[in-house]
Amino acid sequence: MANMISWNGRRADIAIDLGTANTRVAARGSGMVFDEPSLCCFSNGGTRPRLVAAGEAVRAMVDRTPDSLKVTRPLRRGVLQDIDATRELLAYAMSSSLGRRRLRAPRVAIGIPADATQAERSALLTAASDAGLGPVSLMSEPFAAALGAGLAVHRPEGSMIVECGAGTTEVAVISLGGICLTRSVRIGGAALDTALADHFHFRRKFLIGEITTERLKCDLVRLLGAPDGEESQMIEAKGRSLTSGIPGVQQVLVSELRPVVAKHVAHIVEVVRDVLNQTPPELSHDIHEKGLTLTGGSAAIPCIGQAITAETGLRVHIPDHPHQCVMLGLEAMLAS
Missing domain, CATH: 3.30.420.40 (ATPase, nucleotide binding domain)
Known part of the structure; x- marks a missing residue:
């Protein structure tokens, strides 16, 4: 190296x-x-x-x-x-x-x-x-990211990494110290922030700022990863009404925001499927045996790993510190 x-x-x-x-x-x-x-x-x-x-x-x-x-x-x-x-x-x-x-x-x-x-x-x-x-x-x-996650990147076997950053999501198949196949999309945690802010803007006529949106996302991710029953909980968002112009606070159910997250996750799963469809058979077999590794700050969103497993049948591994990989x-x- x-x-x-x-x-x-x-x-x-x-x-x-x-x-x-x-x-x-x-x-x-x-x-x-x-x-x-x-x-x-x-x-x-x-x-x-x-x-x-x-x-x-x-x-x-x-x-x-x-x-x-x-x-x-x-x-x-x-x-x-x-x-x-x-x-x-x-x-x-x-x-x-x-x-x-x-x-x-x-x-x-x-x-x-x-x-x-x-x-x-x-x-x-x-x-x-x-x-x-x-x-x-x-x-x-x-x-x-693969090296930081501890994958055996130099061995003659395929490893799949899904790096979900704030700005991009990159999916790569690695073997023998090099990238065999990769695809990147400009979708990351920041895109989810935008989607959540747009939801409040267009559905609730309520404007929330960048820092509030980031906090909202963190609260939402925490509740989505909690045991069943958390979707009935409320999340608070501070901002300004677009109809009255008056600052205020809105309470929103976790269940209302789940579809926003699901749409975001679906784009990531699609990229994973596209890369899998182009992966050579031997490397594909290796990935089937080992599963894939999810890294990046957005790896904390529990729906991503769950959706990948549901769509592909692959096991998803998340390192201890995915945002630092x-x-x-x-x-x-x-x-x-």
């Missing part, structure tokens, strides 16, 4: 999981040293936007900024949407995590969706260079 993230025999110093929701950094020999939201806040004054804050400090600012400030997510659906914000976030992550220990130009391995276009890859490399990083190697996120895989590459 060392040759995958080495430059003339020299190993990478830093691994970065640059995600839609969170950015994580690991340093060789130190483990994970940074884990904060992928958020930046810029001042709109002057000829050029000025960075005001990044990471965790921006979370409380979301949907609360005056006209003079703008909160930006550098990535949307797993890929760059703002190269300047990406540069600033990377620079902030390096400064916050390494401080005075920072190398002049550290060699870096960064995770990226397996189906990222050449333009998307070039944009990320440019942002990393502008942030003061040294040589950058872009690593396939599903492969890193990409980072753990990249970190393992640093140590190899």
Whole structure:
């Protein structure tokens, strides 16, 4: 594995999981040293936007900024949407995590969706260079997730990984240290947030903000994973009525929101089925014997694993820390 993230025999110093929701950094020999939201806040004054804050400090600012400030997510659906914000976030992550220990130009391995276009890859490399990083190697996120989940990626047998991140869902079949088959869709936890907000908007004529939607999703996931009978429970959402314009609170049954989650999950199951339909017979047999592994922050949604098993008959394994598997895989590459 060392040759995958080495430059003339020299190993990478830093691994970065640059995600839609969170950015994580690991340093060789130190483990994970940074884990904060992928958020930046810029001042709109002057000829050029000025960075005001990044990471965790921006979370409380979301949907609360005056006209003079703008909160930006550098990535949307797993890929760059703002190269300047990406540069600033990377620079902030390096400064916050390494401080005075920072190398002049550290060699870096960064995770990226397996189906990222050449333009998307070039944009990320440019942002990393502008942030003061040294040589950058872009690593396939599903492969890193499989490695971080403890799968035997180098053995002559098929392993299937379903990496459900905030911006993308990637399904891959891996064998002999490489990806044999992969498919990515720009559907992730953030898409479920949007679907829940749209449900309140169009069905209840009630507007809820980004942070409220995220909290609502977390409460919903917790109740959907609880024993039977929890669907009669209520979830609270704070926001503003679109008819009266008055702020308020709405109570919603878990059962009302289940179809929203089910529609989201159905898209993921469809991708899994498509990959299975294209998998060569011997690899398909391996997957049938072992099942598949579900990683990413959205792996916490219990309906996903249940729906995959119901539709395919495959066992679904979820690691102890599914949201950290990409980072753990990249970190393992640093140590190899």
